[in-house]
Amino acid sequence: MPATTAIYALTARGADLGRKISGLIRADSFVLQRYAAEEDIPFSSLSDLVADTFNSYEGHIFIAASGIVVRMIAPYLKSKVEDPAVVVLDQEGQFAVSLVSGHLGGANELARLIGDRIGATPVITTATDCAGVPSIDLLARKHGLIINDISLIKHINSALLDGEKVPVYDPGGFLDLEDAGDFFYRIESVGVLSTSRCGVVVDWRIHDLPERVIALYPRCLTLGVGCRRGVPADEILELIRAVLDKYRIAPESLCCMGSIDAKADEAGMLEAAVRLGLELKFFSATELDEIEVANPSGMVMKHMGVGGVCEAAAMKLANATEILIPKTKSARVTAALARVVSG
Template sequence: MENHIAIYALTAKGTETAHRLADSLRVDCYVLDRYAVETDIPFTSLKETVADSFSKYESHIFVAASGIVVRMIAPLLKSKDVDPAVVVMDQEGAFAISLVSGHLGGANELARLIGDKTGAVPVITTATDCAGVPSIDLIARDQGLTIGNIGLIKHINAAILDGEKVPVYDPDRFLDLSAYSDYFMMVDDFEVLSRSRCGIVVDWSVHNLPERVLPLYPRCLSLGVGCRRGVPADEILELVRSVVADNGIAFESMFCMGSIDAKSDEKGLLEAAEILGLDVKFFSAAELDEIEVANPSGMVMKHMGVGGVCEAAAMMLADAKQVLVPKTKSARVTAAIAKKI
C-alpha cells in the first residue's frame, strides 16, 4: 500500500475538509459514497470499512464526531505499542484531536502536522506533553531501543511528572540522556533500582528486574547461522533459542540474521528468520573468508569454500572483530552471536 495514512469523511462539509487535507498530505481518502468523487474510495458502512482498513495503515484521520470514532475503533484496539495513530477532526477543520497512540503511534505528531498544514488547533492530552516533560517511550523509540514491557511506561512517566529523577542502569551507555539530566540519573549500581520507586535498565542481557523497572533493549546483536541442506525451521529455531537462553541474552536485542549466499534459497532458514522477525542477509564465500573466525571447520571449507559461516556472518553484520557467543552446534545447525562495537 503506497499511502500510510487513511482519512475518512461522513458529511459533505467533512468531505471538503478531508479533500483540503488530502491536497497537502499523501493519504487514501475514504468518503461516504454519496459525497465521493473519482479520486476517493467510496464506502457505505464506516464500521465495515474501518474494520477492514485499520491494520493496513500507520495512521487514521477521521473527520467525524469523536464518539462515533471511539465506537468504531474500540473493538480493534490491541496495545499502545502496536495500534496505529488515530486523529479526529471536526467537519469544519478547526481542531485535530490526538485520540489513540499519541506517542509511539505518532498521533500527537500527526495532529501537530495537520495543524501546520491546515491551521487546525492540535489537541494533545497526554500528560507529559501537557506538562512539557519528556516521555520515556518517545525517547526509547527515537533512539532505536525496544521497549520490553509497555505497561511499565506509566510508572516512569508518573515519577517524572511528580518531579522525581528516575535511575537508569545502562552499563554500555546505549541511551543518550544528556538532554534530560533534570529527569534521569545514571547509576552504576544495579541494586539502586530495587530501592527506588521505579527505574530503567538498558541492556542486551536478561536481568531479574524489580517490579517497576522498565527494560529497554538496544538492537545491537547479530545472529549468524549455518545449516545443512533441507534442515527444517524447527531445528534451526531450537538451536537459536537454546543459544539465546543459555547465554542470558535478550532476543529483543537481535537486529539481523546472516548466512552464506549458498543458503539464500534454504526454505527452513528463511522460515526461521520470518518466525523470529529478523531480516536475513546473505554473504558470498569470498566475503566470509575475509573474516578470521575462532572456530574454523574443515568440513565447511570442503563444501562451502570458507572456514566458517555462522561466526563470520555474525561478525560481518555487527562489524565486530570477535564473537560474543562462539559457534554452537547441533546435529545439522550452527549459530553464533556478535555485538556491535
C-alpha cells in the same frame, strides 16, 4: 509506496478538508459516496470501511464527531502497543484531537503535524505531554528500543509527573538523555535500582530486575547461522534459543540473521528466520572468507570453501571485527552473535 495514513470524511466540507490534508501529508482520502470527487475513494458504510482499513494503516484521521469515531473503532482496539494512531478533526479544521495511541502509535505527533500544516489546534491529553515531561514510551520509540513490559511504563511516567528523576542503567549508551537531564540520571550499576522507586535498564542482556524497573532492548545484535542440508526449522531454533538462554540475551535485541548463500534454498533456515521475525541475508563464500573468524573449521572449508559460516556471517552483518558470542554447535547447526558497529 502506498500511503500509511487514511482520512475519512462524512460531509462535503469535511471532504474538502480531507483532500487538502491528503495533499499535504500523502494520505488516502476516503469520502462518503455522495460527496466523493474523482480523486477520492468513495464509501457507503463507515463501519464496514473501518473494519477493512483499521489494521491496514499506521494512522487514521477522521473528520467527524468524536463519539462516532469511538463507536467505529472500539471493536478493533487491542492495546497501546498494537493500535494505530487515531486523530479526530472537526470539519472546520479548528482542532486536531489525538484520540488513540498518542505515544507509541504516534497520534500526538500526527495531531501536531496536522496542526502545523492546516493551522488547527492540536488537542493532546496524555499526562506527560500536558506536564511538559518526557514519556519513557516515546523516548523508547524515538531511539528504536523495544519495551519488554508495556505495563511498567506507568511507574516511570508517574515518577516523572511527581517531579522525581529516574535512574537509567544504559552501559551501551543507546538512550540519548542530552535533552532530558532534568528528568533522568545515569547509574553505573544495575544493583542501584534495588533501592529506587523505579528505573530504566537499556541493554541487550537480560537482568533480574525489581518489579518497577522497565527493560528496554536495543536491536543491535546480528545472528549468524550455519546448518547441514535438510535441517528443519525447529532444530535450528532450538540451538538459537539455547544460545540466547545460556548468555542471557534478549531475543528482542536480534536485528537480522545471516548465512552463506549455499543455504539460500534451505527451507528450515528460511522458516526459522520468519518465525524469529528477522530479515535473512546470504553472503557468498568470497565475502565470508574476508572475515577472520575466531573458530575456523576445516570441514566447513572443505565443503563450503570458507573457514567459517556463522561467525563470519554475524560479523559481516554487524560490520564488526570481533565476535560477541562465539560459535556454538549442536549436532547439525551452528550459531554465533555479533554486535552492530555504527558507521
